[in-house]
Amino acid sequence: MLENFNFRIIWEYMPFFLEGLRNTFLISIVSLVLALLVGISACACRLSQWRLLRGAATIYIESIRSTPLLVQIYFFYFGLPTLGLRIPEIQTGILALMLNSGAYIAEIVRAGIVSVSAGQIEAGIASGLNYFQRMRFIILPQALGVTVPPLLGQAIVLFKDSALLSMIAVAELTRSGQVLSSERFMPSEAFLTVAFFYLCIYFFLKSLADWSQKKLIFREAY
Amino acid sequence: MMLSYFQRLIEILPFFLKGLKMTVAVAGLGLIIGTLFGFLLGILRASDKKWLTWPIGVYVALIRGTPFIVQIFIIFFILPDWGVQLDAFPAAILAMSILGAAFICEIVAGGVKAVDRGQWEAATSSGLNIIQKLRFVIVPQAMQTILPPLVGQYVLLIKDSSVVSVIGVMELTRVGWLTVVRIPEGLMVFSLVGVLYFAISYPLILLSNRMERKMSLGQVRL
Amino acid sequence: MIKFEGVHKWFGKLHVLNDINLHVTSGEVVVICGPSGSGKSTLIRCVNRLEKFQKGKLWVDDVPLHDHGVNLTQLRAEISFVFQQFHLYPHMTALQNVILAPVNVRKMNKAEAADLGRETLTRVDMADKFDSYPAQLSGGQQQRVAIARGLAMSPKIMLFDEPTSALDPEMIGEVLDVMVQLADEGMTMCVVTHEMGFARQVAHRVIFMDEGELVETGQPDSFFDNPQTERAAQFISKILTH
Numbered sequence: 127m128l129e130n131f132n133f134r135i136i137w138e139y140m141p142f143f144l145e146g147l148r149n150t151f152l153i154s155i156v157s158l159v160l161a162l163l164v165g166i167s168a169c170a171c172r173l174s175q176w177r178l179l180r181g182a183a184t185i186y187i188e189s190i191r192s193t194p195l196l197v198q199i200y201f202f203y204f205g206l207p208t209l210g211l212r213i214p215e216i217q218t219g220i221l222a223l224m225l226n227s228g229a230y231i232a233e234i235v236r237a238g239i240v241s242v243s244a245g246q247i248e249a250g251i252a253s254g255l256n257y258f259q260r261m262r263f264i265i266l267p268q269a270l271g272v273t274v275p276p277l278l279g280q281a282i283v284l285f286k287d288s289a290l291l292s293m294i295a296v297a298e299l300t301r302s303g304q305v306l307s308s309e310r311f312m313p314s315e316a317f318l319t320v321a322f323f324y325l326c327i328y329f330f331l332k333s334l335a336d337w338s339q340k341k342l343i344f345r346e347a348y
Numbered sequence: 349m350m351l352s353y354f355q356r357l358i359e360i361l362p363f364f365l366k367g368l369k370m371t372v373a374v375a376g377l378g379l380i381i382g383t384l385f386g387f388l389l390g391i392l393r394a395s396d397k398k399w400l401t402w403p404i405g406v407y408v409a410l411i412r413g414t415p416f417i418v419q420i421f422i423i424f425f426i427l428p429d430w431g432v433q434l435d436a437f438p439a440a441i442l443a444m445s446i447l448g449a450a451f452i453c454e455i456v457a458g459g460v461k462a463v464d465r466g467q468w469e470a471a472t473s474s475g476l477n478i479i480q481k482l483r484f485v486i487v488p489q490a491m492q493t494i495l496p497p498l499v500g501q502y503v504l505l506i507k508d509s510s511v512v513s514v515i516g517v518m519e520l521t522r523v524g525w526l527t528v529v530r531i532p533e534g535l536m537v538f539s540l541v542g543v544l545y546f547a548i549s550y551p552l553i554l555l556s557n558r559m560e561r562k563m564s565l566g567q568v569r570l
Numbered sequence: 571m572i573k574f575e576g577v578h579k580w581f582g583k584l585h586v587l588n589d590i591n592l593h594v595t596s597g598e599v600v601v602i603c604g605p606s607g608s609g610k611s612t613l614i615r616c617v618n619r620l621e622k623f624q625k626g627k628l629w630v631d632d633v634p635l636h637d638h639g640v641n642l643t644q645l646r647a648e649i650s651f652v653f654q655q656f657h658l659y660p661h662m663t664a665l666q667n668v669i670l671a672p673v674n675v676r677k678m679n680k681a682e683a684a685d686l687g688r689e690t691l692t693r694v695d696m697a698d699k700f701d702s703y704p705a706q707l708s709g710g711q712q713q714r715v716a717i718a719r720g721l722a723m724s725p726k727i728m729l730f731d732e733p734t735s736a737l738d739p740e741m742i743g744e745v746l747d748v749m750v751q752l753a754d755e756g757m758t759m760c761v762v763t764h765e766m767g768f769a770r771q772v773a774h775r776v777i778f779m780d781e782g783e784l785v786e787t788g789q790p791d792s793f794f795d796n797p798q799t800e801r802a803a804q805f806i807s808k809i810l811t812h
Contacts, residue, residue: 146443192503192549193542195511196521201542289415300418312423319439321414321422328413470657473618474723475647483756484670488661 139306146302154285157223165231176201196234196290198222219291227284238273278335301321367523368544375509378443381450382476390456411450416511424515448505459490467560499556503549571758573597577626586612588782599759601769604779610762613731618649647675654732656712660706664715665700668722690718694748710741730761735755764809778802
């Protein structure tokens with residue numbers, strides 16, 4: 127079934143694939159950094175004293191978590207122009223990815239903070255540490271152990287999700303597959319190559335996540 | 349102006365409900381088949397036989413390591429090259445089942461492994477065979493660990509079903525996309541699509557959260 | 571009933587059973603003691619093949635366990651095993667725990683099995699707890715249910731792996747009482763335990779193991795009062811001062 131597999135065409139299109147790969151990287155990294163900012167802010171709002179902030183954060187997080195990313199992408203892609211905002215597809219895509227991952231990251235960070243027991247904080251207060259010292263020496267190190275592995279998991283999800291931007295014609299990895307597939311009618315070469323690149327990045331990120339899990343989980347260590 | 353759009357939206361509502369039905373059909377069938385195979389593979393994956401766990405691990409990694417949209421393209425555009433021509437609907441069900449089984453397999457394997465070894469030994473020494481051990485002793489206990497993440501996974505899979513719109517399955521997201529071409533009110537159209545997804549997935553999110561809380565309090569009884 | 575002939579077992583490099591020769595006859599009660607890690611649990615776990623061994627021969631009820639293709643399910647139905655940590659099924663009531671194997675292995679019908687289960691639980695003095703879940707029972711009660719679970723299969727042999735070690739002191743008596751009663755009824759029993767009182771009262775033989783070897787065997791009274799080997803003497807003095 128693979129006897130007709132045309133490696134030459136893959137080679138011919140390689141610069142094109144690599145450009146898609148580069149864009150996938152760029153989009154993922156930019157979105158991830160922005161999503162971290164959004165997520166931490168949303169988490170802070172969700173844990174805040176003010177009901178209004180808390181309510182807004184909850185609505186944001188829950189509405190993102192209960193609708194598909196593709197719908198969110200279309201929402202911005204078709205919706206922003208109706209508000210008179212015309213921005214390039216790639217920025218629309220990053221906006222959607224940022225808001226989407228931000229909601230999940232908010233929940234991950236919240237779980238991390240909540241996981242540090244009240245007893246730990248009290249122990250810190252009792253030994254005379256101030257707020258920043260408690261954060262620095264007690265809460266953050268423990269919260270990180272619970273937070274970093276799922277954050278890396280979210281990074282993997284984000285980078286795979288960026289494939290959906292191909293649907294709004296962003297020239298990333300999956301899009302380059304679609305273009306080769308339709309220009310030359312070679313879907314096998316196109317999509318198997320795309321899948322191969324995704325797998326490479328996946329295994330890299332996965333081993334990073336596994337490593338961090340081993341390194342950082344010292345609570346309940348055995 | 350606004351009103352006339354709204355009226356047209358009302359006219360189009362039956363179209364949306366048809367899309368909703370299709371989403372339920374694709375996601376529902378995919379979930380059922382995915383759950384069946386996921387449990388089967390998950391139980392096998394929890395065994396200590398390398399020749400069993402290894403190929404399942406490869407399958408899971410291939411599915412988890414590539415975007416769902418690429419998997420759909422492979423199934424829809426490449427399988428015909430290999431002599432398997434599928435219509436959009438069966439292709440969508442196949443893709444959803446393969447995706448679901450991979451993720452559910454990992455959840456089930458985790459749950460089965462979490463059951464205390466003593467339970468296996470007790471069941472073994474009463475002379476139960478492997479099917480009886482799983483059915484009466486191991487799986488009922490594993491279900492406590494499996495259920496909360498399983499319901500969470502269902503939510504993710506229902507949302508993933510939006511991606512099958514790319515091969516022309518007339519489900520909710522596809523309907524939204526076709527509508528927005530005729531009624532250029534992106535915000536409104538995709539808000540409506542989002543609300544309909546919310547109606548399916550939010551109850552499941554609440555259920556999953558509740559089960560998780562109960563789990564952590566150790567109150568789940570089956 | 572049980573016959574070990576030159577049985578060896580290794581966990582990796584660790585020689586956990588070293589040339590075991592032992593014959594337990596029908597109706598005999600054998601107590602096995604020794605320091606932790608001496609291989610005593612492994613010894614009885616071999617009898618129902620929870621553990622495999624690499625060398626030697628072992629017959630249980632005339633079934634050669636060293637042969638391939640032994641019907642283990644059938645064998646295990648005839649042997650009951652009581653664990654240190656009880657291992658009751660937490661999602662089932664006491665009665666459900668007891669009748670699971672009779673219904674599914676012996677293919678008894680449910681009503682009949684329920685009668686048997688209630689009868690067996692009454693024998694271990696748990697008549698008022700048929701419908702309790704393990705989490706609602708004390709350790710001693712759980713262990714008695716575990717014994718009933720074994721008894722309900724009308725086994726030819728019962729194996730006990732430190733059945734009282736996980737119990738609070740005030741609950742040890744109630745479990746030992748049930749075991750004494752079983753011994754008096756003529757059950758073939760192998761019991762890994764340090765309960766000297768129990769050994770003196772019902773054991774026909776005490777076996778002392780150390781570092782995978784079967785070091786000494788004797789009548790309970792003579793073993794405890796007058797051990798023949800240095801290692802056994804040391805061990806006994808330790809459990810006495812304990």
